[in-house]
Amino acid sequence: MAPGALTVDDTPMDAASDHESREEPISKASCEMCRRRKVKCDRMRPACGWCSRNSRVCVYKEKRKIIEESERNDQFEVRLGHLDALVQGLRQRVDSHISQHDAHHDTSPSLMSKSPSTHHDRHHSWHATASPESTRSDMLSEGARPPKVILDRPFNPTGGVKIPRSFTTNMKTVYEQEIILSMDPDLPPSDLLYVLVDLFFKHINTWFPLLDRKATFGTYFGSTSISRGDRVVLFAIIATTLRFATDARLTPGAKQKLHNDCKQKIELYALENVNLFSLKALTLLTLDVFGTSKELQGQTFLSLLVQYITHLGLYEGRRRLCWMVYVLDRYATLATPYKFILAEEDMKRFLPCRYDLWSNDIPVETRWPNGLDTTKLRLTVNTPENLGSFSYHCEVLGILSRVHNFLAKPLDIYSPQDVRSWQSTFVALEGELSTWLRDLPAEYGQISILCHSDPGARIINWIMLHAAFVISSIRLNSAAAYPVVQTDVFVPSYSAIQTCLSAVKSLRSIVQDVIETTGLSLLGPHFAFSLWTSARLLLVHAATMRCEIDSNVDFFVDTLAEMGRYWETAAKYSAILGRVTEEGRQGDKTLTEMRQRAHELSVLSDSTRLNALQPTSTRISSANELDYLEIFDFFNYPRSADHGSTAPVSEAPRFDMPVPLGTSGNFPRLGFLENMEMVRLAGNGGSDDTHQFMSRQPAWQPGAQLPWEEADDISRHKTAVYFTTRAYGGHVYIQAPLAAVKVVESEDETARGHQIRANLTIQGVFTNLGHVDRPFIYQVSKLAAGRSFQTYLVTARQPKQPSSNPCGPFPESDSKLPLGPICFSCHVTFKRPVPSFADLQLSSAQERFASILAQRKPDEWPTSPQLDIDILNDTFPNAGHGGFPIVDMYKVDMKAYNTNKPIPERRELLLYKLHKPIPAEDTNSHILVHAFEADRNGLLTISNYLGWGYNLGVAASLTYTFTVHVNSEEAVMRDGWWIQEVCWPRISAGRATLESRIWSPEGKHVASGYQDGIAGPDKKRRAEKL
Template identity: 25%
Template sequence: MSASPQDRTGADDDDVHLPPNKRARILSKACENCRVRKSRCDSSRPHCDPCQKKGITCVYKEKGQPGIRPGYGKAMEGRLSTLETNMTKMSESMQEILALVKDSAITANVSVGPGDTGMSSYRPTNESQSIMNAPLWPTNPCQDMSGLSQDPITEPMNPPLGKMRSDTLEGVLPPRAIMEELVQLFFEMIHPWCPLFHRPTFMAQMTLPERQILLHAIVVVTFRFWDKELSQAETRESYVKTSRDFLLLKTVGTCTLVSTQALALAALDALGEGTGPKTWNILSMLVCNARHLSLARRNDSTYASTNTQLVRNEDFDDEMDITNIEAEERTRLFWVIYSLDRLSSISHGQSGGIDTKSIRVAYPVGNEHWGQVSTPEWFQPVPPVSPTHRGCSNRLWHYQIDLLALVDRSNQLLIQPMSFSIPAHCQEWQNSFRRIDTMLTNWLQNLPQEDREEPGFFSPMWITLHTTFHLIRIRLYTVAAFPSTTSPYLRPSVAARGRCRQVISEITSLVKNLKTSDLDRLGPMFAFVVWVASRSLIILWTTGYEAAKELLPPDLEILLNILRQLSMRWPCAQKYTEIIQLVLERKDSSGGATILDIFNDTRRTSYGLQNRLKPASAPSLTDFSPHSFDFLDVPGLDMDLTAPWDGPNLSTALGGDWL
């Protein structure tokens, strides 16, 4: 758009002195005063009419041109090119420095003589040590590790050549030799009752970068078993905390088979710490990962032809293009998640997160058939009356999976809301109770003789199987004997007290001969079973069922001693021990009756008990919330004892005891 002659009038004198190639200046059509006042300007020169009437100076400024000034883009391009060149040179310099440091470290390790089986004589300088051991992510726990250089365990160790890769184990993980010992401890202590991995494949692939998260998970769950007196407790705690934080941080942002395996071990560690929000959150993540990875189903020709999803998640761990070993790892990972979900739901007083009816997975194959083509044995949501797992080396795990279905049914019975003021509801609850009790009896009678009797050697899976069976029974009988709420239509059962005491005796005889080395090979859920038996025995004892009320029952001494030994490995056992010790010490004091009332209230879990007993306990007990239900609980009862009822009393109709 060209400027009008009137716009260019005021600039004619200036344009005479401009160079011939310079563009003429274009003045604004409105003067500055009119522009500021937003009034109409007639563009008269040298003074517009509004300014002339008001007697103010009229000024026309040069009109700005759109876009960047000429040459600016070319200058910016040159500056960016210079910056990229400098960054490339800096990167090349860093690579040369790292290569020199790694070459010097390898030379020092190889120069160790064959007779030197201890620690390497190479001591890196401060600069090289800081580069080689730099953390793989920003973390606070390992920032202050100045005392590690004087600690023998942190010295560079000489691993077997070709067995470990140094670039994988450097950084926040323990030294290579310690990491090797932790892996061996994992397969000795944890893997027998939590068989997640194919050991030869795991050992061959453990140093791959994408599987480093599994090493962090092993540090979290296994460092508790490393008994060598070569490091301070703070060093171990720092390694464990750093690996735990790294594991949780990585599993939040990824959902793969490997990350879910690591998360399963993190959930196991959380159960070992005790019930609480952290445990609930990790287990929720684990169940969601199993759903996203479709671990609850296994692709086979029969199932795929009759059931097809119109929409499905495009996960890259699809079983259609994986090996038999990876497919079996998926299967075992699901059953480990299923076990953690079912057993943790008992301690939390909540329903499980996995729907049994949606499971389309085979049972785990025997270790000798891992990776081979074999006919799968498919899981049945309703366990058969007679177990059919004969001839399989993993049959104890198969029985455990079947038993977990009964764990879920009994738990649903105990946590379902009901009204004690309606006789029909009470009658239905009693009938369901008897059906589950009968199913448990039949399950044990149909168990093969070699699996029903204790083997001649220690078997963690056999102990886990039978303690789970006793856990279901003791929960049912304790609820029937000491319900948190009673009514004329559902009274406490005297027969249930006798059966509860019998189950406690069976658990005591099962665990009293276990050695310390045997207890180390059992998990935190075993500690929970011992806690359940101990608390039920104290309730029976303090309510007058035991013959000698003044003397401590011998079975309680045995169970309490087992908890003390388990507390050396699993903090949850220490919490159980502290609660029991507090009750035993204060039961005869001035406030002992109140403490017993709180402890004997079967509505409360250990999570709630620690909160309620905290004012009277030692300061070591941590804060807990009281809002949770117990393994002995019948929650959410809507009771109205004033409702009219003309029918017969249910307890009288059943001969005085409904059970």
């Protein structure tokens, strides 16, 4: 084979993807959806008319590859040769029985070098427990080699059918080779050996593509002699595949003895020989050992493999084998806090390519793995068309390696600077995963459909790839979602929680498809590890949230138990999960207490004595405590520095909690995803097109976090009581559209990450005050829908009584409380991005106010007041952000500019940016952040210009419209400061109109907000300005 071809590999069934790059005529068959519905399909590409109208995924099933006639004949010849060899063995047994008293037999001395009695005794052990049927099927292995005259005159049962000479030659060589294998005292009979090799390629090589099927069968059942190295690889195939064998001759005792014999021969050969044969055999044996829960022994073999790879320098010649060891090392080390044996810097080699390219000996170029610095290597090769599922599997494991190394570094969770650095690295790794996922081929998104239409080896590889992504996503996000220790600086991330739960949900759906197609036996211990990780994540979630255990845990336990029939490690996972789940539901300890105990054991085991005077721990852990450690230790991250042994474990994530009037201090501030946490409620509100959601976190209270204990004027306190007992209107204004966003995304999942419908306009009406001590209940209804444009109606109500947990998170039981009237409603429109045929706007705020903005850096201006009223600004100057969530806001001093100008010509400028990052692909969330910020202090500020700053009587928004003028990606908040320009064009009849313009850091007019509200002084109270 060519040097380049031996270095690459993917999966055995990926050969079909070679046809995807060819131009083929449009299929005349109907799409899969229309075929299932049994209706006529117009067969339009890329989507038929019915699928387009109903926003369904349109899939045309490709035609199967047409096998060339010569290739088909070769396959038939090999199969017939094998069958004819069995017939010849039967005939020879009959002839031997008839002529058993003859003195002379024409037998090859080379084939009879073994003692006849030894040969017979060996096979007698195989047949001692066999059924008559299995005994008859093994006659080939019991008889001696037939006379040469029989080999030269092949058996022809049809008589009149002429058999080609090539078939005669092939039959003869196959038969001779099987006689050689059958006489090997260390190998099973030839027919059983053939079955075992076939099972290897069916159950293992599909997701662990180490060998080529055609070459392997040619080596062991062809005309060439078997070398000692090939023989050792065959032992490894047998040891790994015995778990799938169902032959009656292979009793449990026989399986164990054969497995032990093969394992010993591989170990001896690998210790004495450092070559490719020993590497292949040891790689398969390591996989087998990890599948039987012998982690320490597997680590020993893995260390030996890495040393062999280092000495052999497998950089190009056998690249695929090196990647196999890399995969084993990653999965083996993930379950431990230790470093990888095969360092990431030692993997400076190209990714493997598709299996069909490697199998056909086609040298191609792929690319370097993502994340590898190739600038010093001066290589920019990138040919994704040559990549397959195994290539992407290796690539995502590279990201997972960086996640593992990142989490292993201790973090001082009490240091704001260290936490910010940690969060920055976290966001970068999350971006790597998102980019990798976005660059996957389109067929990755059709796993569920392909699982039913093409349940072969090809889809198995994509399932294994999805499992690897789920592990990576959970490994990264669980540290931010469920930190074992929490502080005011390091708090749980709601976004990470949702990401973890979504990953588990997606895997659960895939597993269901696998079970329905009876493909569970085709998956290996790596897949079992993904189930184990997902089930433990659900237990950690229940322990952290103090909620009931998700029923999906039972589903994963049963699935692992089924896989345990073949892989002992899966049975071990199932047993541990079953015990902990049962104890969590019925035992004396809660899951929260179990996690607490697991953390204490982890700290104790990691602690070391500083000197000999310190006492050693002699406590013996119980079996239950070891189970706790198995479940929860995987999630004991981030590892705390300096405070790891003293900081308490948080019983439940405490997000931002509203502070009662009269308190002050440093307040934790939430990001968008934490503050806007919602839960979808069961039921549909009485209609199939209606969806219900409930908020989980209290809304921010404007001014409640000012230092009121320092105020000595009762008038100021009365002002606070009026304006700080209500919820910030921006909370419900953007959370209601967010509920509509979740509905749109759930109905349009196939477009996620590509051109998801963007939120363009929100038209809201406020009808009642909102309270901070109870959740909002949202009801989403679809008003109009098309392919590119949709409109939804969202209404918000609150329970008539406070929540049982008024400080939040609100329990789902609050949704059962009697609801009050509608306090807010809005129309939300969505539209896909379109090209801009014209782009016109006013001069940007950066141009018109350049001299003012140049006076200071953005964050050197005063923070935006919590309540921008003169009476409070004078009482609490520079009070800071308080607990205002989502964005950092600073107010530009515009007094000089506004002097002597009419109020409609005055301007206010607010500079803002995200407090915590939001994924760039989540464009709708970025749009909603702009709307959230634009509602801050608008109608209150006008009271200062009108002279009502000390006796403001009323100020409230009635309607608020927010319109986005650009495609959604242009509203994404990256680096730089955004500007909100505010003016009041009309004030009359107790009403005030506020206009906001949102300017990007580059000076583009991105969005506008229009508020109509009531504003007026308090005629009964005329406080004087001090």
